[in-house]
Amino acid sequence: MNPITKKLQADRLIEMALREDITSEDVSTNAVMPEYRKGKVQLLCKQDGVICGLDVFARTFELLDPATETKFFVRDGDEVKKGELLAEVTGDIRVLLSGERVALNYLQRMSGIATYTRAMAKLLEGTKTKLLDTRKTTPNMRVFEKYAVRVGGGNNHRYNLSDGVLLKDNHIGAAGGVAAAVKAAKAYAPFVRKIEIEVETLDQLKEALDAGADIVMLDNMPPEDMAEAGRLTRGRAETECSGNVTKENIARLTKLGVDYISSGALTHSAPILDVSMKNLHPVD
Numbered sequence: 001m002n003p004i005t006k007k008l009q010a011d012r013l014i015e016m017a018l019r020e021d022i023t024s025e026d027v028s029t030n031a032v033m034p035e036y037r038k039g040k041v042q043l044l045c046k047q048d049g050v051i052c053g054l055d056v057f058a059r060t061f062e063l064l065d066p067a068t069e070t071k072f073f074v075r076d077g078d079e080v081k082k083g084e085l086l087a088e089v090t091g092d093i094r095v096l097l098s099g100e101r102v103a104l105n106y107l108q109r110m111s112g113i114a115t116y117t118r119a120m121a122k123l124l125e126g127t128k129t130k131l132l133d134t135r136k137t138t139p140n141m142r143v144f145e146k147y148a149v150r151v152g153g154g155n156n157h158r159y160n161l162s163d164g165v166l167l168k169d170n171h172i173g174a175a176g177g178v179a180a181a182v183k184a185a186k187a188y189a190p191f192v193r194k195i196e197i198e199v200e201t202l203d204q205l206k207e208a209l210d211a212g213a214d215i216v217m218l219d220n221m222p223p224e225d226m227a228e229a230g231r232l233t234r235g236r237a238e239t240e241c242s243g244n245v246t247k248e249n250i251a252r253l254t255k256l257g258v259d260y261i262s263s264g265a266l267t268h269s270a271p272i273l274d275v276s277m278k279n280l281h282p283v284d
Contacts, residue, residue, distance in 0.1 A: 001055050001147055009143045014060055016140065017102045029097040033161070039093035040283050041100075043107075045084040046274035050118045051063070052076050052151040053089070053110030057145060060103035065095045077114070077151045086275065093282065100277050108272035110148040116270035117152025120247050120263065127254055129261055132157040132240070136264035145267045157262055164191050166217070167197040174218050178204050182211035196240070205229050219243050226256050 001010065045051070059072035068091035074080055085110050089096060121131050133149040134157055135142075146156050158164045167181045175181035177198065185195045196215035199205045202225055208216050209232065218229050220243035233239050238259045245253065245263040253261055 004173055005053065005143065006059065010056060010059065011063065013140055013143065014056065014063055014102070014106070016061070018063065018099065021102055022098060025283050026094070026098040029094050033097065034219060037093050038091065039280055040088055040090045041088040041096050041277045041280040042085060043089065044278050045080045045086055046276055047082050047083060049080060049111055049115035049273040051107075051111050051150045051273070051275075052114035052147050053107045053144065054126055056110065057087075057107040057164050058061045058101045060106065061089060061091060061095055061099045063098050065092050067091060068095055069231055080168035080179040081119075081164055082121040089277070090283065091216055091278065095279075096280060104189065104277065105166065106144060107275055110151075111275065113145055113148035113267055113270045114152035115188075115246065115273050117149050117154040117266050120266065121153035122251050123247070124254060124261070127257075128255065129234075129256075129258055130155050131266075132260050134242075134262055134264040136268045138267070149266050152266075153261075154266060155271045165193055165195050167195070169198060169200070169219075172197070179211040182208060182213050186212065198242075199229075201225075202228060202232070205232060209233065213237055215240060215259075217242050217262075221254060223256070226253075227256070230257055237280070 013199060024141055054072055054076055061068040068089065070089045073086045074086050076265060081084065125129055131154040133146060133154055137145045139272045146159065149156060158166065165185045170180055172181045175184055182195055182197055192215035197208045197213045197215060198217040199208055200219050200221065205216055215238045216227050216233060217240045221229065230239060240260040241253050241256065241258045242262045242264055244259055246265045246269065250261065
């Protein structure tokens with residue numbers, strides 16, 4: 001993760017997670033380790049996948065004690081195997097125990113997303129279509145989850161509502177129609193911003209193209225309508241396919257030739273990658 005992003009965005013979120021887990025004290029750790037003692041623990045992989053979030057994992061312990069040292073044997077984006085030694089963490093045993101769950105939560109979640117994304121991205125190899133994520137992220141986890149998508153081989157859609165114009169069905173309803181929504185966006189948004197609009201029918205598509213939309217999102221269209229939409233749109237706008245796209249059904253879309261396929265499943269349905277910290281022991 002970019003060091004500036006990590007400092008300005010990630011650090012405060014990691015601290016929030018630590019404060020959520022320790023509201024006053026870590027009773028269990030303080031009971032068995034009342035004073036400083038240096039220790040070392042191993043980070044082990046428990047299933048095959050793509051590792052992601054190693055610097056966030058290490059940063060969790062560093063925020064509790066900057067003297068904590070983490071030695072990695074893999075890098076973000078590496079494909080790892082069950083039983084593989086990923087890292088060793090050395091420092092105050094109290095820090096290793098108190099930060100363990102939060103550090104693992106980030107690493108498991110981010111690695112799970114990277115693993116799921118890698119599997120979906122491979123299904124698009126050999127096509128011009130780019131795989132995109134969405135804003136369907138876990139609250140206060142977006143900076144981590146969107147980073148994991150990139151590590152897995154996907155691409156980020158807009159980060160938040162301030163990033164770009166995407167007119168969805170309720171925007172269209174509020175504006176009074178497709179053409180009215182596009183016209184309003186063109187009048188308001190800076191000229192450097194592209195205008196994307198969601199359409200559900202071929203009639204809406206034609207209206208969006210005539211209004212000058214830069215990108216059309218084909219939402220939950222039947223495959224035969226998407227194919228026709230690609231023909232109508234060619235040379236006039238970019239195309240994005242969306243709507244309940246998962247690893248299991250993305251293959252049906254690969255031959256459509258759209259520019260982008262977006263999938264909320266990358267962040268809302270990816271299972272974790274199982275990793276654990278084991279063999280904690282004191283060192284001199």
